[in-house]
Amino acid sequence: MLSELSAYVSDPAPGHGALLPARSWLHSDAAALSLNGPWRFRLSPTASVAADFVADDFSDDGWGTLAVPAHWVLEGDGAYGRPIYTNIQYPFPIDPPHVPDENPTGDYRRRFDLPEGWSGAERIVLRFDGVESLFTVWVNGVEAGGASGSRLAHEFDVTDAVRPGDNVVAVRVHQWSAASYVEDQDQWWLPGIFRDVTLLARPAGGIEDVWLRTGYTAGQGRIDPEVTADASAFPVTLRIPELGVEQVWATAAEVVPLEVAGVEPWSAEEPRLYEATVSSAAESIALRVGFRTVEIRGDQFLVNGRRVVFHGVNRHEAHPERGRVFDERHAREDLARMKRFNVNAIRTSHYPPHPRLLDLADELGFWVVLECDLETHGFDKVGWVGNPSDDPAWRPAYLDRIQRTVERDKNHPSVVIWSLGNEAGTGSNLAAMSAWVHARDAERPVHYEGDHTGEYTDVYSLMYPTVPEAERVCTDDASSTLLDCTPAQSARQRGKPFLLCEYAHAMGNGPGAFDQYEALVHEYPRLHGGFVWEWRDHGLLATASDGTPYYAYGGDFGEVVHDGNFVMDGMLLSDDVPTPSLHEFKAVVQPLRFAFDGEKAAITNLRHSADTSDLRFLWRVEHDGVSVDSGELDVPVVAAGESGRVTLPRVAVSPDAETWLTIDAVLATDTTWAAEGHVVATAQYDHSVRRPVPRARPRADWRPGDGTLTLGIADFAGGSLTRLAGRAVTGPRLELFRAPTDNDESPGDRLEGSDDSVAGVSSADLWRRDGLDRLTSRRVTVEHATDALRTVDKVSAADSALSVTVETIWSVEGDELELRVEIEPSSGWRTVWPRIGVHFGLPDGTAPVDGAEWFGLGPFESYPDSLHAARTGLFAAPVGELSVDYARPQETGHRSQLRHLTLTSGADRVVRITALPDTQGRRPGFTLSRHTPQQIAEARHPFELPDSTTSHLIIDAAQHGLGSRACGPDVWPEFALRPEARTLRLRITGGPTTT
DSSP: OGGGGGGGGGOOOOEEESBOOOOOOOEEOSOEEEOOEEEEEEEESSTTTSOOOOTTTOOOTTOEEEEESOOGGGSGGGTTOOOEEESSOOSSOOOTTOOOSOOOEEEEEEEEEEOTTGGGOSEEEEEESOEESEEEEEETTEEEEEEEOTTSOEEEEOTTTOOSEEEEEEEEEESOOGGGGGBOOSEEEOOEEOSOEEEEEEOTTOOOEEEEEEEEETTEEEEEEEEEOOGGGOSEEEEEGGGTEEEEESSGGGOOOEEESSOOOBOSSSBOOEEEEEEOSSOEEEEEEOOOOEEEETTEEEETTEEOOEEEEEOOOOOTTTTTOOOHHHHHHHHHHHHHTTOOEEEOTTSOOOHHHHHHHHHHTOEEEEEOSOBOGGGGGGTTTTOGGGOGGGHHHHHHHHHHHHHHHTTOTTEEEEEOOSSOOOOHHHHHHHHHHHHHOSSSOEEOTTOTTOSSOSSEEEESOOHHHHHHHHSOOTTSOOTTOOHHHHHHHHTSOEEEEEESOOOSSOOOOHHHHHHHHHHOTTEEEEEESOSBOOOEEEEOTTSOEEEEOTTTTOOSSOOGGGGOOOSBOTTSOBOHHHHHHHHHTOSEEEEEETTEEEEEEOOSSOOSTTEEEEEEEEETTEEEEEEEEOOOOOOTTOEEEEEOOOOOOOSSSOEEEEEEEEESSOOSSSOTTOEEEEEEEEOOOOOOOOOOOOOOOOEEOOOOEEETTEEEETTEEEEETTEEOEEEEEEOOOOOOHHHHOOOOOOTTOSSOBTTBOHHHHHHHTTTTSEEEEEEEEEEETTEEEEEEEEEETTOOOEEEEEEEEEEETTEEEEEEEEEEOTTOOSOOSEEEEEEEEEOTTSOOOEEEEEEEESSOOBTTBOTTOEEEEEEEEGGGSSOOOSSOOSOOOBOSOSEEEEEETTEEEEEEEEEOOTTOOOOEEEEESSOHHHHHHOSSGGGSOOOSEEEEEEEEEEOOOOOGGGSOOOOGGGOOOSOOEEEEEEEEEEEEEO
């Protein structure tokens, strides 16, 4: 009775039956039959009530149809259950190795015809590349076996079960099993057969496995081959036509290392691959060989003798409609996009990806940290009691997982580090995994962040350290012990290469401070960079009740426990749109550094191995953002790690406009990941003549008044602005609130050395406590002078004695209207503010304000600790493109260092605002949106934002930084906005001129 097999659910053993040992995922010319496509399917709420299959008849009356590969919870419009998102939590009781009886169980069934000629095969193998979480297989009623390890490959010998002609294969998949305890990765729980299913005809005299280990030294390549095959397979021939290699091995004993001359090395920047075949008389295996040597010398991680810096991302397999189902076209474009944004490394968090992804990584060029399918994070909640990582009963499962990881992907030159898994505590089972890897592959190092004391790993790794914490690792300070370490252990860890396996949590609007970590990389060679968490949001495409599509996150599917929108923490939105943080990352890690010195510039090539011969250097000169000259620099080829000097073009400096020289390093030719002209790196040089800022006109003739008057293009009633340039306007009103970012909402940890944050309490909660989202105003005075209006307001919140005094002075200055706002907080404010600005409401009237043109930083949003992607220029955008559609609405759209801004309505220019710097030279920024910060803060999803009849302009004297507090450090003190006095000075002109 097949229902009795549910006993396997609570067994931590990795598999049973005719399960075959792990081997490489190979491109073979032996016959194969894909079983992808429609399968018959039924879902039962528990394993115990799932009706038994009957012998080999397997009646499927009343079953539905489900695609393979797919996740059943993403199919059938909810008929097959719903996705569950957790980060740390287990969605079932912590009772290892047991799971609840309420265990959704999916039964799959399909027929296939055994192709003619397969009867002569020595063996028939049924391969599953990914099934979540535990499955058992039958062929023609004969149990072939079962396995767990959702993101791992499993092969079963079904030779004795198949028959000529018609065959039936059936698979039972349990959503929960003992394996679920070690698959608690931060992602959606998505059960089902989600990777390929293939039937393989293994020929007599075939090749079971191949490993072509390679090395490289100064033009000389080395191949250390390993061929797994019966004696009947020999002779076996290795061919690499491009290198003139044709090596025949008559017997297994003759398979020995060989040297290959005239080899070009493989690296992530120059991914040189050679087509190779390993053939017997019965089978030919195709491989692509990349020659590189991976080694650790002291505290340096080297490939081909040169230090590697990982400008990496953590990459989950995620798609808004397919979940973790692999699509090669989409994956290729995803990796090409990474290359275009200067990403050079991938940590496969936290499991092996589809094997084709590594083929693409070899081809396009990435350093890959390949991670095992392992995480037990949920045990943190119970103090790691019962954690499988130190339980001998789980050791076979742990070893099986790392063996299947390494064996499947050992041929890939892109894989330079093996990682045991993630956030699984520590223990003897992890040490055993590491020992096995070291014995199997002596070249590639072993990584695991949880080995804090360095007992069994080769690199020192941390998650989300602050910059000072990371710097302490980089220095040889014997008085400073490292996390969980004794002084001796600290010294051992400091003697290893150091990397940040996760840093800069890219959740929502953020993170900040990429540049601070990058500065450490260049100052301390021990630090080899790191991997941003993470590459993309995991939103699942859903539909609101009114039919509006949106990207769902935790809780949107009625989960009993969930972790909300923590799954939306990528630099790429769910719909493949790059966020401003990805542009910031690209700018910070760009592989060229420019240093300007008068008429000269030094260009430093920060690449690992590639010189600059693939680049052209284009320049342009702009006056207030308008191009007046351009050309191409004659830059000599600069080798990796070297610098070159170049003479800059003569720049025509404008006496009455800002003059900027911009240099773009662009691709000289098309590549596999970007077209000719793609910008790799950018630098700007300010040639502007310093011009004095107009002084504010002092006034002493103030007299009380009712505040109803006209000043130039502005009308006032009761001291309040009512119309501007013929349009209804409200404001300016003090705005101290921003719709909290995910970092603002996180309780996080108080930043070391800072008094501006409170451990365990989010900044957003402190802002709401102080009433920044509900400020009210009391007018203290209204005064007139000649061509001027002055008001003083006291702004505060209910149930608070804290206040801000706002003095507003309007005056006519020539043909311009000047607004000067003096903002002065009372004493007693105890925490940071999100912003200091003034808010104008612009009702639609006959035509809405629907766009902006500005000279300042752009084109992307920017904040004090995220400015590197922004360049000084002239930009324009409709209001809808000024904001980012973050999955949870939050602060977005701020443009920094504003010089002047023109608001537009269709083709008409409505009003022009010139922003004057304050006495310290600080320039304001602006945000233009269709919603107030308060409205944005109330919405959980973009579709929940209310319909709007008003555009909202906020001119900020200052904004708080972004930080990474959602999972990492708070805003660095330099970029934290403390309550302080600020001044805003704006010059305003108007008139309906056509753009």
